[in-house]
Amino acid sequence: MKKLKLLITGLGIATFGEANADYALNLSPGVTQLSRDIYDLHMYILWICVAIGVGVYGMMVYSIMHHRKSKGVVPAHFHENTKLEVVWTIIPFIILLAMAIPATKVMIEAYDTSASDMTVKVTGYQWKWRYTYLDNGIDFFSTLDAKSNEARQLGVRSNPEAVPNYLLEVDKPLVIPAGKKVRFLFTAADVIHSWWVPQFGWKKDAIPGYVTDAWTKVEQPGIYRGQCAELCGRDHGFMPIVVEVKTEADYNKWVEAQKSQAQKAAADAAKTYSMAELMAKGEEVYNANCAGCHMANGEGMQGMFPAIKGSAVATGDLNTHLDVVIKGKGQMMPAFGDSLSPVDIAAVVTYQRNGFGNDKGDLVQPSDVSARN
Amino acid sequence: MTEATHEEYASHDEHFAHGHHDEHDHHGPAKGFMRWVFTTNHKDIGTLYLVTALIMFMVGGAMALVIRAELFEPGMQYVDPAFFNQMTTLHALIMVFGAVMPAFVGFANWMIPMMIGAPDMALPRMNNWSFWILPFAFTLLASTLFMEGGAPAAGWTLYPPLVLQGGAHLPFAIFSVHLLGMSSIMGAINIIVTVFNMRAPGMTLMKLPLFVWTWVITAFLLIAVMPVFAGAVTMLLTDKFFGTSFFNAAGGGDPVLYQHLFWFFGHPEVYIMILPSFGVISTIIPTFARKPLFGYSSMVYATASIGFLSFIVWAHHQYTVGMPLAGELYFTYATMLIAVPTGVKVFNWVATMWKGAMTFETPMLFAIAFVVLFTMGGFTGLMMSISPADLQYHDTYFIVAHFHYVLVPGAVFALFAGTYYWLPKWTGHMYDEKLGKLHFWLSTVSVNVLFFPQHFLGLAGMPRRIPDYAVQFAEFNAMSSIGAFIFGFSQLIFVWVVIKAIRGGEKATDEVWEGASEHGLEWTLPSPPPYHTWTTAPDIK
Ligand code: HEM
Ligand SMILES: [Cu+2]
Numbered sequence: 080m081k082k083l084k085l086l087i088t089g090l091g092i093a094t095f096g097e098a099n100a101d102y103a104l105n106l107s108p109g110v111t112q113l114s115r116d117i118y119d120l121h122m123y124i125l126w127i128c129v130a131i132g133v134g135v136y137g138m139m140v141y142s143i144m145h146h147r148k149s150k151g152v153v154p155a156h157f158h159e160n161t162k163l164e165v166v167w168t169i170i171p172f173i174i175l176l177a178m179a180i181p182a183t184k185v186m187i188e189a190y191d192t193s194a195s196d197m198t199v200k201v202t203g204y205q206w207k208w209r210y211t212y213l214d215n216g217i218d219f220f221s222t223l224d225a226k227s228n229e230a231r232q233l234g235v236r237s238n239p240e241a242v243p244n245y246l247l248e249v250d251k252p253l254v255i256p257a258g259k260k261v262r263f264l265f266t267a268a269d270v271i272h273s274w275w276v277p278q279f280g281w282k283k284d285a286i287p288g289y290v291t292d293a294w295t296k297v298e299q300p301g302i303y304r305g306q307c308a309e310l311c312g313r314d315h316g317f318m319p320i321v322v323e324v325k326t327e328a329d330y331n332k333w334v335e336a337q338k339s340q341a342q343k344a345a346a347d348a349a350k351t352y353s354m355a356e357l358m359a360k361g362e363e364v365y366n367a368n369c370a371g372c373h374m375a376n377g378e379g380m381q382g383m384f385p386a387i388k389g390s391a392v393a394t395g396d397l398n399t400h401l402d403v404v405i406k407g408k409g410q411m412m413p414a415f416g417d418s419l420s421p422v423d424i425a426a427v428v429t430y431q432r433n434g435f436g437n438d439k440g441d442l443v444q445p446s447d448v449s450a451r452n
Numbered sequence: 453m454t455e456a457t458h459e460e461y462a463s464h465d466e467h468f469a470h471g472h473h474d475e476h477d478h479h480g481p482a483k484g485f486m487r488w489v490f491t492t493n494h495k496d497i498g499t500l501y502l503v504t505a506l507i508m509f510m511v512g513g514a515m516a517l518v519i520r521a522e523l524f525e526p527g528m529q530y531v532d533p534a535f536f537n538q539m540t541t542l543h544a545l546i547m548v549f550g551a552v553m554p555a556f557v558g559f560a561n562w563m564i565p566m567m568i569g570a571p572d573m574a575l576p577r578m579n580n581w582s583f584w585i586l587p588f589a590f591t592l593l594a595s596t597l598f599m600e601g602g603a604p605a606a607g608w609t610l611y612p613p614l615v616l617q618g619g620a621h622l623p624f625a626i627f628s629v630h631l632l633g634m635s636s637i638m639g640a641i642n643i644i645v646t647v648f649n650m651r652a653p654g655m656t657l658m659k660l661p662l663f664v665w666t667w668v669i670t671a672f673l674l675i676a677v678m679p680v681f682a683g684a685v686t687m688l689l690t691d692k693f694f695g696t697s698f699f700n701a702a703g704g705g706d707p708v709l710y711q712h713l714f715w716f717f718g719h720p721e722v723y724i725m726i727l728p729s730f731g732v733i734s735t736i737i738p739t740f741a742r743k744p745l746f747g748y749s750s751m752v753y754a755t756a757s758i759g760f761l762s763f764i765v766w767a768h769h770q771y772t773v774g775m776p777l778a779g780e781l782y783f784t785y786a787t788m789l790i791a792v793p794t795g796v797k798v799f800n801w802v803a804t805m806w807k808g809a810m811t812f813e814t815p816m817l818f819a820i821a822f823v824v825l826f827t828m829g830g831f832t833g834l835m836m837s838i839s840p841a842d843l844q845y846h847d848t849y850f851i852v853a854h855f856h857y858v859l860v861p862g863a864v865f866a867l868f869a870g871t872y873y874w875l876p877k878w879t880g881h882m883y884d885e886k887l888g889k890l891h892f893w894l895s896t897v898s899v900n901v902l903f904f905p906q907h908f909l910g911l912a913g914m915p916r917r918i919p920d921y922a923v924q925f926a927e928f929n930a931m932s933s934i935g936a937f938i939f940g941f942s943q944l945i946f947v948w949v950v951i952k953a954i955r956g957g958e959k960a961t962d963e964v965w966e967g968a969s970e971h972g973l974e975w976t977l978p979s980p981p982p983y984h985t986w987t988t989a990p991d992i993k
Pocket of ligand 1 (some may be wrong): 544547918939
């Protein structure tokens with residue numbers, strides 16, 4: 080049935096049906112003044128192009144219909160007309176000027192990051208985003224959510240259509256207040272990424288060693304989604320961005336909640352855990368962060384990603400194992416020291432050393448991780 | 453000056469023929485395989501380039517179909533995302549450096565001497581080298597697929613730091629780029645020297661066929677930018693293996709510097725693929741409209757200004773990296789300016805058709821489709837030149853749609869048009885017009901089914917270079933993939949038409965197309981032309 084629907088749409092028959100509502104044909108006007116200005120500019124240029132197109136294609140179609148040999152036309156011999164050529168050089172100039180002026184205005188607006196109410200630093204990692212609130216110290220990572228992550232694995236036959244917001248959902252969204260001018264600073268930890276929420280009207284590259292900036296001011300609370308827009312490696316297609324815009328009151332509540340959570344996390348890192356606790360938590364962390372490459376069954380991918388099951392690292396020296404997870408290895412294995420908490424790392428290493436039939440019996444505590452980090 | 457030079461060459465040639473060379477060398481091709489290895493004949497070398505380009509077009513096309521198969525529905529079905537990235541990268545590198553560029557060099561080799569009344573290219577031995585470097589370069593490039601860590605996967609732009617994460621393939625891919633660059637530069641030098649020194653007496657620069665003009669300008673672009681690209685990738689190599697930090701921020705380098713260098717090469721590079729198309733189209737439309745080209749001299753000036761402008765607009769590929777506002781605006785204005793000469797060219801083509809007596813053989817059909825669809829690509833290009841709007845378009849499928857409109861119904865259709873146009877001259881046989889028309893209609897319809905929906909995908913928010921996508925993009929992706937498969941398989945018709953014409957068929961007349969001899973010297977030669985032509989220079993009216 081699904082295939083059939085695809086096929087019918089594919090043949091273009093259903094393009095103008097009621098299904099039309101499901102998919103957009105055009106830019107969205109977005110949710111900020113800037114995005115609306117960009118949208119207006121886009122429509123303005125689009126219509127100018129359409130008008131020129133109608134003229135040029137009209138002339139062509141007319142001569143194709145009427146100036147053909149089969150109609151007994153005797154070809155004319157003109158091959159120059161300086162006046163005409165000057166005219167059709169000058170008119171485009173004027174049209175371009177008419178486009179350049181509004182474009183300049185919007186660009187100046189887009190660049191005006193002054194007088195902002197708060198600043199969030201955004202750091203791109205392979206393949207997740209880190210949000211650091213410079214005003215109140217909140218700091219967390221945002222990764223593709225577990226359901227999408229599972230459904231996007233090669234060969235998994237679960238239906239992406241059954242996953243809500245497939246590939247456009249994260250575990251922890253960026254939260255900002257409505258009606259405030261938020262300034263963003265962008266940088267990256269490894270390779271170049273690009274932060275793009277279409278409804279805000281722009282994207283900005285996050286470049287290692289650089290700090291770039293941009294701003295937004297969203298009027299209405301809501302959830303806005305986007306994706307990384309710069310090729311950044313294997314999982315480039317899987318680093319979504321979700322921004323939750325809350326009313327100011329709700330935002331303040333969220334800030335308070337974050338602060339108490341941070342305190343709890345610090346306390347957790349000092350605790351000692353049981354094997355059962357670590358294994359349960361470790362499985363969760365593994366599926367969210369490691370299964371993408373090493374597979375849920377720990378068998379890895381032949382020739383590309385090593386197996387965890389029976390691997391030399393996961394069954395060998397514990398410190399080496401911790402180092403690989405914390406600092407990364409080679410081209411493909413990312414460093415998780417920043418993005419996972421000591422509790423998470425302790426749990427996932429414990430899980431790897433005891434799951435998949437590895438049965439080493441090692442039990443790693445968060446304090447062991449902090450010691451190496 | 454031209455006259456003297458030409459006579460010099462003509463007598464040089466005679467000297468060769470009757471002097472220290474074997475007779476058969478000069479009265480016909482050598483026999484067997486070695487003919488192709490050692491040949492210095494411009495027609496043979498043209499054929500070698502064209503055959504290589506066709507094979508590469510098929511290889512690059514097959515990779516595109518791998519990509520489109522994976523993108524047919526949401527979810528990962530066939531390939532790992534890492535392999536997907538290798539496919540996008542190799543597809544682009546092979547299409548650009550393996551298919552489109554060599555095909556135009558093939559045209560240049562075959563046609564330029566015949567069009568300007570020269571007996572051969574000026575530097576025939578170098579010509580042999582420029583070609584034979586290519587198969588080695590592509591073998592190196594393709595061999596990376598079998599290396600540990602696979603082929604390059606950072607996109608054809610090879611941006612660091614991502615590309616530096618690559619494993620064993622990096623030095624091989626870069627060496628292959630060096631070889632491709634050497635081949636292009638040698639080819640370009642040959643074309644420039646040939647055109648400036650070997651024109652028939654009386655053929656002033658402003659009488660050069662437009663195809664020759666566009667190639668001369670292209671050749672200058674090649675010589676200017678290939679070394680920049682070679683330099684940039686060499687810097688990648690030293691960053692990776694010799695501890696330099698040109699592009700490594702942690703060592704005091706600058707990853708954005710690479711982007712400037714790359715696009716200083718890359719933007720002219722896209723004109724390298726399109727200027728010769730302009731030449732081909734400007735040759736074909738007058739023939740089938742039975743009218744001289746409208747505005748010959750403004751065509752020459754427009755081509756030259758496009759060539760010049762292409763050097764000063766590179767950073768329009770970098771609107772989102774965070775340039776200073778002034779830079780952003782400068783690159784916007786400069787880029788918009790390109791629309792003016794491009795517009796002049798389109799208007800001139802339309803004016804050439806106006807009041808002509810048109811017929812619609814396959815070359816003309818492809819030429820008309822070129823004008824319509826390339827102009828569409830031009831419109832989206834104009835939209836993208838406006839930096840604030842490009843903040844949305846950049847790195848989405850809108851861009852993919854744009855550049856494929858200028859490269860597929862642009863460059864590739866011009867190549868089809870040129871092949872159908874000159875094939876009877878090359879082989880001495882008419883191609884199968886029915887199959888040619890079938891190829892045309894299938895290609896034109898499917899190329900639009902393939903690329904038009906991608907505009908919508910981009911505007912709706914689908915980033916490019918992703919192996920999987922959110923479900924709201926499913927319908928247009930399915931449509932695009934169906935178009936891709938129809939387009940891909942339609943090209944087999946083209947291959948068959950070419951093979952058929954080589955093997956036989958209706959004899960072509962010398963003029964081939966009604967009145968063509970008014971449009972170019974090549975049509976006064978026999979079809980097929982003898983192995984050596986213009987051993988005495990023609991008279992130019
Ligand atoms: C059979 C026709 C073709 C099909 C179906 C096709 C398809 C594709 C697809 C699906 C992509 C990946 C887009 C993305 O995810 O960003 C792509 C990229 C690209 N293609 Fe094609 N293509 C075709 C012909 C060509 C030709 C003839 C050229 C050039 C002369 C070309 C040049 C490129 C370039 C430069 C890229 C960008 C690769 C990158 O992102 O690094 N393509 N093509
Ligand atoms: Cu990214």
